[in-house]
Amino acid sequence: MGKPAGVxxxxxxxxxxxxxxxxxxxxxxxxxxxxEPLVCGSNRHEALVLIQRLELSCAP
Ligand code: SF4
Known part of the structure; x- marks a missing residue:
C-alpha cells in the first residue's frame, strides 16, 4: 500500500x-x-547515505 520515504x-x-x-x-x-553500486555502495552504511542523497535530490 506504499509508505513515506525514510520509513x-x-x-x-x-x-x-x-x-x-x-x-x-x-x-x-x-x-x-x-x-547498483551507485545506489547500494559497498556496504549498508554507504547504501543508506546514497539513498538519502537520492531522496533529497528528488524531494518536492
Ligand atoms: S525488498 Fe525491501 S522494501 Fe521490498 S518488500 Fe522486501 S523488505 Fe520491503
Whole structure:
C-alpha cells in the first residue's frame, strides 16, 4: 500500500532481509530492482547515505 520515504518497510526483518523474498506478494519494484553500486555502495552504511542523497535530490 506504499509508505513515506525514510520509513522502514514493514516486511524488513530483524536481519535486514526481506520477509517477502520469493513471495508473489513482494512488490514488483523490489523484485525487479538490480543492485547498483551507485545506489547500494559497498556496504549498508554507504547504501543508506546514497539513498538519502537520492531522496533529497528528488524531494518536492
Ligand atoms: S525488498 Fe521490498 S518488500 Fe522486501 S523488505 Fe525491501 S522494501 Fe520491503
Amino acid at each position: 522502514r518497510c514493514l516486511h524488513l526483518d530483524k536481519r535486514f532481509s526481506c520477509g517477502l523474498f520469493n513471495d508473489p506478494r513482494r512488490p514488483r519494484v523490489c523484485s525487479e530492482f538490480k543492485p
